[in-house]
Amino acid sequence: MDSATFVPGKRKYLFCTDEKGGAILQSIIDQVVDKNLSFEMVFIGKVQFTDLVAWLSEQRMGSYLYIAAHWNQLKAIKQLAEEIGFSEEEAQYIGYGEKEKNVFCGRCHGITTIDTENTEQVEVDCIYCNLRLEISNHYSRLRDAYLGYVAKL
Structure with a gap:
């Protein structure tokens, strides 16, 4: 997937992205902010992998995850999110760059x-x-x- 779509009605929105991925997700982030919905954001590269594991593990049911990263990173983060318990219906994975x-x-x-x-x-x-x-x-x-x-x- 190379673009994200807003999924309404979620308890909380989670954004896990790098700088370029953030630009891809900007329209979704703007919608969440405009509607005053609960959200958290983590920047890949600014946190350690173990911190990312902890952050994803502490999220509650009803949260919706957006991950936007280079294809090389996306696969590992997607696998991590699935191991923690995020299903295909609870997340969108957006990759960019050469694949x-x-x-x-x-x-x-x-x-x-x-x-x-x-x-x-x-x-x-x-x-x-x-x-x-x-x-x-x-x-x-x-x-x-x-x-x-x-x-x-």
Whole structure:
């Protein structure tokens, strides 16, 4: 996701972001402030990871979490939020910058990482078994990867 949407009716709004992510979330933050709703904000990079764990752990049910960060950081923070108990319905994760895409090999179950700059790339060679894979649009959250089917020759 590359943009955030305001979700009304929450007990409290939580913003976890860096400077660039804050600009992405600014319209949501403005709505929360204009409506005089309860919120807290934490800036990534200004707090230690253990402090972020503590902050997320002390939040109450009914809170809604927005995380906006570079793709490299977003994955780890999202995993942390899910481990603490935030569900997909209680959070939005907004990434920016270059993103890598993982492709799961159906033969050897290895995961090959490709750069998403080339959005036209539809095939890749598995780095483990060298099988030519066609990248599908089927995504596995468990594997954090798209399924790679055997490419037709």
